Amino acid sequence: MDLIFFKVAVVFYLSSSMSYLIFLVFPSIKSTSVALGCAVVGFVLQGLSIIHRAVFFGFFPLGTPFDALSFFAWFVIGLFLLLQCRIPSPIFGAIVTPMASVLMLFGSTFSYQVREPLVPILRSWWLPIHVTLALAGNAVFALMAIGGLMYILQERLIKGKRIGRFYRLLPSLETLDKINRHGLPVGFFLLTVGIISGALWAGSVWGFYWSWDPKETWSLITWFAYAAMVHQRVVLGWRGKRAAVLALIGFGLVMFTFLGVSALLGGHHAFKGPGVGAFAS
Numbered sequence: 384m385d386l387i388f389f390k391v392a393v394v395f396y397l398s399s400s401m402s403y404l405i406f407l408v409f410p411s412i413k414s415t416s417v418a419l420g421c422a423v424v425g426f427v428l429q430g431l432s433i434i435h436r437a438v439f440f441g442f443f444p445l446g447t448p449f450d451a452l453s454f455f456a457w458f459v460i461g462l463f464l465l466l467q468c469r470i471p472s473p474i475f476g477a478i479v480t481p482m483a484s485v486l487m488l489f490g491s492t493f494s495y496q497v498r499e500p501l502v503p504i505l506r507s508w509w510l511p512i513h514v515t516l517a518l519a520g521n522a523v524f525a526l527m528a529i530g531g532l533m534y535i536l537q538e539r540l541i542k543g544k545r546i547g548r549f550y551r552l553l554p555s556l557e558t559l560d561k562i563n564r565h566g567l568p569v570g571f572f573l574l575t576v577g578i579i580s581g582a583l584w585a586g587s588v589w590g591f592y593w594s595w596d597p598k599e600t601w602s603l604i605t606w607f608a609y610a611a612m613v614h615q616r617v618v619l620g621w622r623g624k625r626a627a628v629l630a631l632i633g634f635g636l637v638m639f640t641f642l643g644v645s646a647l648l649g650g651h652h653a654f655k656g657p658g659v660g661a662f663a664s
Contacts, residue, residue: 385439388432389453389487395425396460396484403477407552415473422480426460429487433457443511448645451514452490455641456483458522466526470562474552478529509584516580520573521637523566524609528634530554530562531627538624556623563626567616571609578602601640608636 402418433454436444444450463479466472537553540546553559581599582592593599612629615621621629 385432385435388428388435389491392425392429392432393484393487393491395421395428396456396480396487399425399476400480400484403473403480406473407477407549410552415476418473418476418480419467422460422476423464425483426457426464429453429457429460445510445514448493449490451518451641452486452493454514455518455521456486456490458519459483459486459525462522462526466562470554470558472552472554474533474554475529478532479526482525507584507588509580509587513577513580513584516573517577520570520577521641523570523573524630524634524637527563527566527570527630530559530566531630534559534563534627535624535631560622560626563630564616564622567609567613567630571613574602574606574609578606598640598644601636601644605633605636605640608633 399418399421402414402421406414406418433444436450445454459479460483463475466475533553534556537556537559540549540553541556581602585594586592612626612633615629616626
């Protein structure tokens with residue numbers, strides 16, 4: 384049943400993506416309402432998939448690449464829906480829903496089966512604490528990066544005096560900078576406690592807190608990058624385009640740490656490679 388919920392959620396996210404893209408070409412309130420409605424239904428169905436999977440397997444489902452990518456997509460959509468309550472912006476949806484769809488489709492190329500017997504380390508309550516914090520932080524950085532991309536586009540349109548329909552669809556520069564300003568401390572806090580919880584988990588299992596595993600190393604690099612952004616934003620007063628560019632660079636580091644390191648560099652967090660995908664069943 385969890386797989387059925389997952390597949391139907393992907394269909395709704397894809398439908399939402401299509402509706403948002405239609406809105407960009409043929410603006411109408413109806414298309415945005417349909418797009419937002421599909422995103423909400425997809426979010427609920429994906430949540431049911433996660434809950435059913437947790438109940439069925441008897442532990443929080445975050446032990447596979449399939450689960451991690453699904454959870455990441457779910458957090459991104461959830462933050463987008465929260466953002467819509469404060470800043471209604473269809474163009475955000477036109478980026479977020481395709482992103483979530485791609486994450487879930489990519490995750491579906493990995494096996495959704497949980498190996499039995501389950502590795503003892505994954506039965507720890509540190510698993511949901513550590514991974515949830517890390518993925519929630521990644522989702523905040525994703526929204527910041529999208530806002531940063533929009534900021535750069537908006538600024539170019541203003542400087543080029545191309546004040547057309549697309550310009551009017553974008554949130555104001557002040558609003559986009561506010562997303563960066565409020566998102567940075569939240570994302571940095573989640574990243575920090577995510578790393579700390581991972582170290583505590585490692586200490587409880589292996590007796591040492593840090594092993595310089597590739598993902599640990601790149602997580603630390605990402606942490607220093609965002610720490611520098613916090614310093615530049617708070618102490619040096621960086622804002623606007625410079626903050627937007629840094630948000631994009633930071634998210635690039637986040638995605639490399641999340642996907643690239645796991646796939647390419649191995650270590651304790653390595654993806655084991657595609658297996659029986661969710662859409663192969």
